[in-house]
Amino acid sequence: MTNEEFETLLNFFKVMGNEKRLKIAGILANRDCTVRELAQMLKLKEPTVSEHLGTLKMLGLVTVRPEGNFRVYSFNSAALHTMNREMLSRGRLANLVQGEVEDSDQKVMKAFFKGDQLIAIPASRKKWLIILRWFAEKFEDGIQYPEKQVNEIILRHHGDYALIRRELVDWKFMTREKSIYWKLPTPTDLPLD
Amino acid sequence: MTNEEFETLLNFFKVMGNEKRLKIAGILANRDCTVRELAQMLKLKEPTVSEHLGTLKMLGLVTVRPEGNFRVYSFNSAALHTMNREMLSRGRLANLVQGEVEDSDQKVMKAFFKGDQLIAIPASRKKWLIILRWFAEKFEDGIQYPEKQVNEIILRHHGDYALIRRELVDWKFMTREKSIYWKLPTPTDLPLD
DNA sequence: CTCCTAATTAGGTAAATTCCGAAATAGAAA
DNA sequence: TTTCTATTTCGGAATTTACCTAATTAGGAG
Numbered sequence: 001m002t003n004e005e006f007e008t009l010l011n012f013f014k015v016m017g018n019e020k021r022l023k024i025a026g027i028l029a030n031r032d033c034t035v036r037e038l039a040q041m042l043k044l045k046e047p048t049v050s051e052h053l054g055t056l057k058m059l060g061l062v063t064v065r066p067e068g069n070f071r072v073y074s075f076n077s078a079a080l081h082t083m084n085r086e087m088l089s090r091g092r093l094a095n096l097v098q099g100e101v102e103d104s105d106q107k108v109m110k111a112f113f114k115g116d117q118l119i120a121i122p123a124s125r126k127k128w129l130i131i132l133r134w135f136a137e138k139f140e141d142g143i144q145y146p147e148k149q150v151n152e153i154i155l156r157h158h159g160d161y162a163l164i165r166r167e168l169v170d171w172k173f174m175t176r177e178k179s180i181y182w183k184l185p186t187p188t189d190l191p192l193d
Numbered sequence: 194m195t196n197e198e199f200e201t202l203l204n205f206f207k208v209m210g211n212e213k214r215l216k217i218a219g220i221l222a223n224r225d226c227t228v229r230e231l232a233q234m235l236k237l238k239e240p241t242v243s244e245h246l247g248t249l250k251m252l253g254l255v256t257v258r259p260e261g262n263f264r265v266y267s268f269n270s271a272a273l274h275t276m277n278r279e280m281l282s283r284g285r286l287a288n289l290v291q292g293e294v295e296d297s298d299q300k301v302m303k304a305f306f307k308g309d310q311l312i313a314i315p316a317s318r319k320k321w322l323i324i325l326r327w328f329a330e331k332f333e334d335g336i337q338y339p340e341k342q343v344n345e346i347i348l349r350h351h352g353d354y355a356l357i358r359r360e361l362v363d364w365k366f367m368t369r370e371k372s373i374y375w376k377l378p379t380p381t382d383l384p385l386d
Numbered sequence: 387c388t389c390c391t392a393a394t395t396a397g398g399t400a401a402a403t404t405c406c407g408a409a410a411t412a413g414a415a416a
Numbered sequence: 417t418t419t420c421t422a423t424t425t426c427g428g429a430a431t432t433t434a435c436c437t438a439a440t441t442a443g444g445a446g
Binding site for chain 2 (some may be wrong): 391392393394395396
Binding site (some may be wrong): 018020045047048051052066068069098 | 403404405406407408411414415
């Protein structure tokens with residue numbers, strides 16, 4: 001179930017999103033350790049380390065084995081591997097939230113499309129913008145389209161290409177100069193804060 | 194620098210280790226959104242979503258572009274890729290903490306080894322165990338070694354193979370039956386990356 | 387210019403997390 | 417059995433985080 005996978009991934013991030021636990025994982029990725037060894041290296045008390053190890057163990061990221069008088073903790077590559085390969089890609093991430101959140105756009109799309117054909121024009125501005133955004137996605141960033149080609153692309157999904165074309169420009173989804181159309185390229189978004 | 198990478202990875206986990214932020218990332222992985230849209234889907238107030246988006250933006254996981262009257266947020270696959278491919282493997286993880294934590298073992302090893310030769314026997318039990326663990330690593334999990342081969346392997350690093358061999362068994366690093374020696378296999382540690 | 391709307395920042399509260407010392411447990415050793 | 421030791425569990429203090437409402441900013445539209 002996708003919801004369960006979401007929880008798994010979320011927990012993975014939560015657990016690894018703590019400095020001390022991430023370090024423990026890193027150290028154990030180098031070699032096996034006892035609780036006391038880890039406590040010394042990290043300058044923490046044993047109970048604290050023990051708790052962290054318990055958390056990591058729940059996730060399956062570490063395993064324990066008794067060895068003489070100690071309990072030796074090991075890193076378990078398999079769990080990391082699972083996260084890495086099976087969950088951490090854009091596609092996977094996208095799937096994890098499907099149905100999880102009510103997606104108002106998909107409702108709108110279902111209501112006004114049949115397949116990839118726009119079969120009705122919504123009265124509400126909000127819904128209309130959702131549809132226009134969908135049309136805008138059919139064009140690539142940074143490419144200049146002659147009007148003829150714009151029409152063609154729109155025609156694949158709706159007969160009244162002039163309406164859609166004009167609306168795309170009006171709502172600034174696209175820019176026109178003479179009869180060349182383009183999307184404003186996504187800015188590189190330099191300044192952070 | 195490895196320390197900087199550690200911080201980057203830690204922050205990545207921290208940011209994604211929050212239910213709402215992970216969902217935002219998931220939704221944006223499906224399609225671009227405005228703050229208001231996200232707020233509706235997630236049943237949060239806009240300021241809260243805005244904050245989360247700011248956090249995600251700092252990490253480079255999302256970008257913004259103005260579009261008409263709105264600010265449209267997009268998912269940035271590149272950042273995810275970086276984490277996925279360049280940081281999230283056992284080997285990488287292991288490297289991230291090298292030198293970060295003072296590794297008491299390495300001190301001990303330096304003090305009693307010359308190259309890979311054990312040249313002195315520590316008085317302290319603690320230090321002795323570190324050395325024994327090092328010797329234990331020279332043997333593979335799940336392999337049965339006849340005594341002769343055990344001796345050979347130890348001899349590569351120290352003359353008194355009988356001492357080391359006996360200590361390895363005494364301290365339960367290895368098991369002996371008749372004159373066959375083996376390590377107890379580490380449970381569930383599957384192949385790494 | 388002013389109005390309007392989307393988004394952000396400020397400030398404060400409630401909840402969750404991290405850490406520790408003290409006490410309990412489990413198991414090897416004697 | 418009792419003792420000793422490594423680890424875990426408990427209870428609570430200090431810090432951090434997530435979220436809200438209210439106020440502010442930014443920018444297009446009129």
